[in-house]
Amino acid sequence: LKLNVGSYFRKLNLKKIQAVVFDFDGVFTNNRVIVREDGNESVICNRSDGLGIERLRKLNIPMVIISTEQNPVVSMRAKKLKLPEKHGVKNKKIELEKFASSVNVKLKNIVFIGNDINDLECMNSVGFPIAVADAFEEIKEVSIYTLTRNGGDGAVREFCDLIYQSYKNGE
Numbered sequence: 720l721k722l723n724v725g726s727y728f729r730k731l732n733l734k735k736i737q738a739v740v741f742d743f744d745g746v747f748t749n750n751r752v753i754v755r756e757d758g759n760e761s762v763i764c765n766r767s768d769g770l771g772i773e774r775l776r777k778l779n780i781p782m783v784i785i786s787t788e789q790n791p792v793v794s795m796r797a798k799k800l801k802l803p804e805k806h807g808v809k810n811k812k813i814e815l816e817k818f819a820s821s822v823n824v825k826l827k828n829i830v831f832i833g834n835d836i837n838d839l840e841c842m843n844s845v846g847f848p849i850a851v852a853d854a855f856e857e858i859k860e861v862s863i864y865t866l867t868r869n870g871g872d873g874a875v876r877e878f879c880d881l882i883y884q885s886y887k888n889g890e
Contacts, residue, residue: 736847736882737828739775740815741875743786743793743806745834746851749871760790765871771879772800778886781822785814787837812840832878833858834870849878 744750747768753761775782784804786793797804805814819826827846831838834854842848842861850862853869868874 734886735828736780736830738781738819738822738824739783739830739832739878739882740818740841740845741782741784741802742811742831742833742835742838743784743796743804744788745854745870746832747784747796747871747875749869750834750853751871760792762790762792762796763871764796765873765876767873768875768879769800771876771883772802774883775879776801778883780882781818781824783818785811785818785841787811811837812844815841815844830878832866832875 741747744762747764748762751762753763755761772782782802784793784797784802784806785808786804786806787808789807791806793806794804808814815826815829815831819829825846826844829845830847830849831841831845832849832851833839833842834851836855836857838858839861842858848862850858850865851868851870851874852866854862854865859865866874866877868877
């Protein structure tokens with residue numbers, strides 16, 4: 720049984736989405752890390768996610784990356800995408816609330832895209848919790864929608880395109 724994504728998203732009333740918060744590892748990445756012999760870590764991201772981010776930017780939807788990851792790779796990728804970010808965060812919910820306040824958007828009008836249990840508190844706090852396809856079951860259980868793509872495999876682009884098309888089509 721294939722879900723008609725367009726009609727499903729219409730039911731969500733996407734016009735209420737006023738801001739988007741992304742986790743990093745497992746959302747922009749496939750949740751894997753390459754540890755080089757010098758001890759530095761690298762991750763792989765999907766370039767098409769950047770084009771999706773640009774589409775949301777055209778809609779004037781505020782976005783931020785909030786990550787517990789300490790690696791500066793988060794800020795480097797965010798810089799390339801021209802996205803604000805907070806990494807090395809101990810309490811994501813506090814950062815989520817700060818972001819909501821800074822953009823003057825209620826939590827019920829925010830999307831949080833996550834993949835793992837350290838995203839649960841944020842996902843339970845927003846109106847639009849979204850999971851990547853390979854998210855852990857506890858995340859999928861609290862999500863209102865699970866994307867068809869895995870983290871790092873165009874999940875961010877998939878989400879951005881769904882929102883962009885919804886706005887473009889006046890849904």
